[in-house]
Structures are given as C-alpha cells and as structure tokens.
Amino acid sequence: xxxxxxxxxxxxxxxxxxxxxxxxxxxxxxxxxxxxxxxxxxxxxxxxxxxxxxxxxxxxxxxxxxxxxxxxxxxxxxxxxxxxxxxxxxxxxxxxxxxxxxxxxxxxxxxx
Amino acid sequence: xxxxxxxxxxxxxxxxxxxxxxxxxxxxxxxxxxxxxxxxxxxxxxxxxxxxxxxxxxxxxxxxxxxxxxxxxxxxxxxxxxxxxxxxxxxxxxxxxxxxxxxxxxxxxxxxxxxxx
Numbered sequence: 001x002x003x004x005x006x007x008x009x010x011x012x013x014x015x016x017x018x019x020x021x022x023x024x025x026x027x028x029x030x031x032x033x034x035x036x037x038x039x040x041x042x043x044x045x046x047x048x049x050x051x052x053x054x055x056x057x058x059x060x061x062x063x064x065x066x067x068x069x070x071x072x073x074x075x076x077x078x079x080x081x082x083x084x085x086x087x088x089x090x091x092x093x094x095x096x097x098x099x100x101x102x103x104x105x106x107x108x109x110x111x112x
Numbered sequence: 113x114x115x116x117x118x119x120x121x122x123x124x125x126x127x128x129x130x131x132x133x134x135x136x137x138x139x140x141x142x143x144x145x146x147x148x149x150x151x152x153x154x155x156x157x158x159x160x161x162x163x164x165x166x167x168x169x170x171x172x173x174x175x176x177x178x179x180x181x182x183x184x185x186x187x188x189x190x191x192x193x194x195x196x197x198x199x200x201x202x203x204x205x206x207x208x209x210x211x212x213x214x215x216x217x218x219x220x221x222x223x224x225x226x227x228x229x
C-alpha cells in the first residue's frame with residue numbers, strides 16, 4: 001500500500017516568488033491536512049481538506065492557500081515568499097481522526 | 113485553549129535502558145491521543161494511538177503508552193531502548209469532536225532522544 005507522497009522533496013525559491021507543493025494521499029483517504037514545521041515554532045497546522053472542501057484552517061496569512069482535487073490529491077500554494085517561510089512542509093492523510101494520520105516525508109522549502 | 117506539553121526537550125539514555133517520555137494535555141474532554149516519531153529530515157511515523165477503552169496501548173517498535181485521565185497524561189514507554197530509537201518524539205492530540213477539530217493535530221514541542229552505546 002503506497003504511503004503519502006509529497007513532491008518535490010526540496011525547493012529553493014527567492015523572496016517574492018510563489019511556490020506550489022503537492023501531496024498525494026493514501027488511496028481511500030479523503031482528508032488531507034498540511035503542517036509547517038520550523039525549529040522555532042514546531043509543528044503548526046495550516047489547513048485541512050475533505051472531499052475538495054476546506055473544513056479547517058490554522059492561523060496563517062492569506063498568502064498560504066490550498067486546494068484539493070476530486071482524486072483527493074492536494075496542493076498548497078505560498079505566494080510572495082518571505083524568508084520566514086523556510087520550513088519543512090508536511091502533508092498528512094486520513095480516513096478520519098479515529099484511524100490516525102499518516103504523514104508524508106515532507107517538502108523542504110528554502111527561501112533565499 | 114487546547115495545548116500539549118512535553119516537559120523534556122532532550123533525554124539521553126544508554127542502550128538497553130528503559131525509557132519514559134512525558135506528555136500532558138489540556139482539554140476539557142478526552143481527545144484522541146497520538147505519539148509520532150521523526151528521524152532527521154523525514155516525516156512523522158505513527159507509533160501508537162488512543163481513542164478509548166484500555167488505557168495501556170501497544171504500538172510499533174516495542175513502544176507502549178498509558179493514558180491517565182486524572183493526570184491528563186499520555187506517557188510513552190519502552191522497556192529497553194535500541195540505538196535506532198534515537199529520534200525526535202512528538203505527542204499530539206485532536207479533539208473528539210468535529211467542527212474546528214477536523215484534521216487539526218495539536219503537537220507538543222517534541223522530545224529529542226539520544227541513545228548512548
């Protein structure tokens with residue numbers, strides 16, 4: 001059974017640019033959540049999608065957005081990148097909370 | 113506000129010694145509880161989870177955790193640590209409810225485990 005796949009694994013972008021990260025959940029999982037992990041702030045929740053609808057959102061500026069497609073694949077977009085956006089971005093999929101959340105290996109974004 | 117506290121930022125143990133990592137949560141009702149492990153530069157791997165029932169849960173890699181409602185704790189234990197257990201461990205909770213809890217794990221700050229030979 002394939003796990004959660006995140007692409008790309010590494011990205012280097014320049015301040016002011018935008019970036020799109022991709023997440024393919026485990027087959028049959030309709031919930032996809034995104035997290036930002038930094039040494040200073042730890043793991044912070046960005047948003048959650050279920051059946052193409054955003055059900056929950058964390059406290060991040062509007063520069064952070066996401067979407068989910070009919071096949072449950074999800075993308076997150078960060079516009080007007082800032083140095084502080086450098087982080088490991090993790091995606092997790094689930095059938096529902098009861099079953100737990102399976103994480104991908106993450107995308108390491110470096111903003112220079 | 114819901115919070116998760118892992119009091120120990122860094123723990124060092126000798127290989128073969130026992131291990132206990134602490135986790136306390138603050139929430140009105142019993143949430144769903146999880147322990148994850150993360151190796152450097154990698155994603156999070158689920159070790160075990162608690163939803164209800166038996167308060168002692170078994171996980172992968174020989175780990176177990178005990179839920180204590182009176183102490184709002186969910187401590188992770190392992191009787192004999194192996195060098196390969198060196199990693200960072202995260203306790204996480206999600207409310208046992210819908211609405212603003214959907215997909216939103218709240219994590220502790222993590223505990224880095226170092227294993228000495």
